[in-house]
Amino acid sequence: MKDFEKVQFSKTDFIHYLKCPKSLWLLKHKPNIYPYGEFSDYAKKISAEGYEVEKYAQTLLSAQPDADTYSFQSIFQTERGLYARADVTRDNGDGTINIYEIKSSTSVKRGSQHNQIKDAAFQKIAAIEAGAKVASIFIVHLNKHYVRECEIIPQELLVIEDVTSEVADVEAETRTEIEQAMAILGQQEIDENSCTCLTLTKSNHCDAFDYFNPDIPKPSIYNLPRISKAKIAGFIADGLFNLNEIELGEVTEKQALVLKSAQSNEPVIDQTVLAEFYSKAKYPIYFLDYETYSSAIPLVDGARPQAPIPFQYSLHVKRTPDEMNLLHHEYLAEDAAMPLALIKHMQNNIDATGSVVSWHAAFENTQNKNMAEFYPDMADFLNGLVERTLDLEDLFKEGYVDIAFGGSTSIKKVLPVLAPDLTYDGMDVASGTDAMEAWARFINMSVGAEKDQLRDAMLEYCKLDTYAMVRIFEEIKRV
Numbered sequence: 001m002k003d004f005e006k007v008q009f010s011k012t013d014f015i016h017y018l019k020c021p022k023s024l025w026l027l028k029h030k031p032n033i034y035p036y037g038e039f040s041d042y043a044k045k046i047s048a049e050g051y052e053v054e055k056y057a058q059t060l061l062s063a064q065p066d067a068d069t070y071s072f073q074s075i076f077q078t079e080r081g082l083y084a085r086a087d088v089t090r091d092n093g094d095g096t097i098n099i100y101e102i103k104s105s106t107s108v109k110r111g112s113q114h115n116q117i118k119d120a121a122f123q124k125i126a127a128i129e130a131g132a133k134v135a136s137i138f139i140v141h142l143n144k145h146y147v148r149e150c151e152i153i154p155q156e157l158l159v160i161e162d163v164t165s166e167v168a169d170v171e172a173e174t175r176t177e178i179e180q181a182m183a184i185l186g187q188q189e190i191d192e193n194s195c196t197c198l199t200l201t202k203s204n205h206c207d208a209f210d211y212f213n214p215d216i217p218k219p220s221i222y223n224l225p226r227i228s229k230a231k232i233a234g235f236i237a238d239g240l241f242n243l244n245e246i247e248l249g250e251v252t253e254k255q256a257l258v259l260k261s262a263q264s265n266e267p268v269i270d271q272t273v274l275a276e277f278y279s280k281a282k283y284p285i286y287f288l289d290y291e292t293y294s295s296a297i298p299l300v301d302g303a304r305p306q307a308p309i310p311f312q313y314s315l316h317v318k319r320t321p322d323e324m325n326l327l328h329h330e331y332l333a334e335d336a337a338m339p340l341a342l343i344k345h346m347q348n349n350i351d352a353t354g355s356v357v358s359w360h361a362a363f364e365n366t367q368n369k370n371m372a373e374f375y376p377d378m379a380d381f382l383n384g385l386v387e388r389t390l391d392l393e394d395l396f397k398e399g400y401v402d403i404a405f406g407g408s409t410s411i412k413k414v415l416p417v418l419a420p421d422l423t424y425d426g427m428d429v430a431s432g433t434d435a436m437e438a439w440a441r442f443i444n445m446s447v448g449a450e451k452d453q454l455r456d457a458m459l460e461y462c463k464l465d466t467y468a469m470v471r472i473f474e475e476i477k478r479v
């Protein structure tokens, strides 16, 4: 990037700067090596949802008696390069405008992750610098209590919140941050061999962590579960990143399990924990996994904004300890609908006795409880599932700890180690986010080969989720 002065600095850049100046510098100066990863995919989803909500906000404002005072997508560009596109502006008729920012969240997000107040402050500053007089600023967000019934009612779907004074409170600070951000972006070089997340836990690291910290070994102290910031700082002060250099006495009991595994390069197994888990598992065992869909605009009657609705499940049934040919049942909703048909399908395939096994079962149990609330007639069955559910992930917290899982208990980390012949790699649908995105396309496709192919890909993915559980369950049972 040769001359930053002539480059636009947008609101998206500013929010990126607030999250991490170095990451923004890398994106702007070296876009070819910037590691676009999961965070970028998530940002795309948020942005796509924003456009959807915007359509309803436009409908809402266009129906107001003062409809002709509203403008959509007004652009403010300033001498020094600030660039802001306001979702909606209102001409107040006295030389001032109001700015409306439309969000796909169900409340105003004030935390550092989204920082919608700073985001609005950037809009205001850009508008003022471009010559506008801003009277008020509003954030338009989704009403979390709205329940869809037939057509979407924009007046009920949306909440308009006045954030004028909150924005005023952070305006001076935001101006300073914009100046700092532009100064950093104007630098042709920065220190590319370290970054401030060095002292933070793994969950804070962005996709650029490895780029800025190429010398951190793998695995490292960041793979110790629930390690505190203070503990990380202590290790860094002593120059300790390599797990082989850390004493067992320096970490918590749970971290010590990962440490022992790293140092011995073997799994650490607690037979008591394993035995307790398997003693609770009663046959027939139902390995169950849901896929859910959540959208800013509720897809079907009965749904709320951003509330997940199960649209698919896979179920492997192991009737006896020695059974090799497991029954498999599956369901995929062909249309957007609340999950009544899915529940009935499950009722036909899950008997009144036996354990249900899920991975990260809190997710499946939340769906079961939500469905039980929505369908009181089905509550006994669904709440029964909750009571019968065992979480297979729990085994990997203390019963079977292997550094090969990278300090994680995600099935995506455990499966390649315990059943390397099974893989999600190369699948057309390979994650929950993929499944959600695929289903949104699927229900709008016309009948044909392309739809059939997508259906197969979705069924294959969910089936692998439960078959993976079966294999892991068996592998650990052998242990």
Ligand code: SF4
Pocket (backbone or CB within 6 Å): 019, 020, 021, 022, 023, 195, 196, 197, 198, 204, 205, 206, 207, 208, 209, 212
């Ligand atoms: S890992 Fe480094 S580049 Fe990424 S957010 Fe943290 S400080 Fe920024």
